[in-house]
Amino acid sequence: MAQTVTQSQPEMSVQEAETTTLDCTYDTKDSNYYLFWYKQTPSGQMILIIRQGAYKQENATENRFSVNFQKAAKSLSLKISDSQLGDAAVYFCALMENTVRQATGRG
Template sequence: AQTVTQSQPEMSVQEAETVTLSCTYDTSESDYYLFWYKQPPSRQMILVIRQEAYKQQNATENRFSVNFQKAAKSFSLKISDSQLGDAAMYFCALLPGNTPLVFGKGTRLSVIA
């Protein structure tokens, strides 16, 4: 079975500080993809970052970066210089081969001014 676990239902961070959201997953596939999506109150799921499992280098997108630990099946998201607009639900998702995308239950991030 493919599973994604986000152990932090809620997190908060001061504006301009750094926060890390945790995600662990389980899959028997050797080739898979991992994603972080952001869902603001508008409900629109927005892609934040994507990581291919075969790549050892951690993906980065501006203020967003991941710590991908394949052996530990861990895929955490680091947000640097947090901004008020970063406040949202964040979902970790696993695409294990030719099967449906599997989502965690999300982490609600609050940014304190």
């Protein structure tokens, strides 16, 4: 099943204590999926920041991070409040489809 995830924002400069928003759009034919925001630190470590399920009614929040999930528009924005030096990283939006497929075997 084809899926796409697009982030079009260039590198951003943000002052400490400011709030910033990163945008992501996606496309999937699946109706049951999860969206994730990860950050890659300068050392190369990938850290999961926040997860949003397709059927979750409220927007996910985690400490200073929150998302604005627009299912109809197929978009997921990440808001970082009270920016800190440790937030300097490369951010990735990811999509995981959750379709369950059953295999049939012969006894």
